[in-house]
Amino acid sequence: MYPVIFHIDEEEKWPLLLGNVKNLRAERMDTEIEVLANAAAVKNYQHGAFNDQMRNLNNQGVQFVACQNALNAQHILKEDLPEFVSVVPAGIAELVKKQSSGYAYIKP
Amino acid sequence: MYPVIFHIDEEEKWPLLLGNVKNLRAERMDTEIEVLANAAAVKNYQHGAFNDQMRNLNNQGVQFVACQNALNAQHILKEDLPEFVSVVPAGIAELVKKQSSGYAYIKP
Amino acid sequence: MYPVIFHIDEEEKWPLLLGNVKNLRAERMDTEIEVLANAAAVKNYQHGAFNDQMRNLNNQGVQFVACQNALNAQHILKEDLPEFVSVVPAGIAELVKKQSSGYAYIKP
Structure with missing residues (x-):
């Protein structure tokens, strides 16, 4: 099983990131995928343009x-936020903990 | 031995990435280096400006x-593509698999 | 203990990176944090605007x-450089070695 955490902190990277995730899903590998947004990138959870995807x-x-x-910022x-978004206290701590437990890190 | 995978998805990052690789090579560490290009960055394999390097x-x-x-996109x-470029079905899957097998990840 | 190395190679990312580090520190996790600057980002060690932080x-x-x-470049x-900045021969080699010894990698 391949656990992977995607990191996004820039709004304009959402289309690239979502394409990356779809391409990874299409490989039908046994993956566990988390997308962690911090900084300005959290705004797009609310804006809604990518919410269907x-x-x-x-x-x-x-x-x-x-x-x-x-x-907060x-x-x-x-x-x-949409119901499918979960919240962690500190995104950077999440990135550290997940990598510590074996997740690959990808920053589109 | 230090295996490392460089990730590039932006065309303008090629000079920085190639400089990074040269600097790492110059250290004469026992490395195994892969450069994985996806998204728009694959265009520069064809364009040729960096092909000699x-x-x-x-x-x-x-x-x-x-x-x-x-x-495809x-x-x-x-x-x-030049003869020295190899192709994988999904670049993101390659990044995940390599990290899973112990490669360091660097995104210039 | 969670060791983590932050990578910065763009000058404009310093405010984001320093905010990331502060947020991670605020979590009061047992961390070991290194900030590795290469390429143009080293200029901001000298400029001084962020030196107090x-x-x-x-x-x-x-x-x-x-x-x-x-x-050199x-x-x-x-x-x-300020007295609190240390220097390594090759920043990319440092990123590789630290990840090889278990550090998480974060690129703001």
């Missing part, structure tokens, strides 16, 4: 996660 | 790899 | 490191 991937098992520090409430 | 590094053992998904045929 | 983090145990190859002498 995200929800579809979430239905296939891809986890979408937001950093609470970033939500962007004045976004957890309640304003 | 790449070929020289390849002659020293550096592997240059292109993502087939990206080649850019309408580039494998036959259009 | 860096020194404060260094006093908390965060290591700030510059790549000698990058210093930017015509910066080691003597021109």
Whole structure:
């Protein structure tokens, strides 16, 4: 099994990241995929333009996660996020912990 | 032995990446170096501006790899690439597999 | 204990990176944090705008490191750097070695 965490902190990288995730899913490898957004990239969870793509991937098992520090900085409430987004206190700590437990790291 | 995979998905990062690889080579560490290009960065395999530098590094053992998904998106045929470039079906899967087998990951 | 190396090669990413490090520190996890700057990003060790933040983090145990190859390319002498910055011969080699010894890699 291949666990992998994608890191995104720039809004404009969402199309590239979502394409990356779809291409990885298409390989039918045994993966566990988490997408961790911090900094400005958390805004796109709320904006909605990519929400259909995200929800579809979430239905296939891809986890979408937001950093609470970033939500605070962007004045976004957890309640304003789609139901498929989970929140961690610190996105960077999540990246560290996941790599420590064997996740590959990819930064599109 | 230090295996390392460099990830590039932006065309403008090639000079920085190739400089990074040369600096790492100059350290005379026992390394195994792969350069994995996906997204728009695969275009520069075809354009040719960096091909001499790449070929020289390849002659020293550096592997240059292109993502087939990206080649398809850019309408580039494998036959259009220099002989020293190899192709994998999905660049992201390659990044995951290599890290899973102990490669360091560097994104210039 | 969670060892982590942050990689920065672009000047404009310093505010984001320093915020990332502060957020990680605030989690009060048992971390060992190194910031490795190469390419143009080493210039900001000299410029001084972020030096107070860096020194404060260094006093908390965060290591700030510059790549000698990058210093040479930017015509910066080691003597021109603040006292809390250490220098390694090749930043990329440092990233490889640290990951090989179990450090997580984060590229803001």
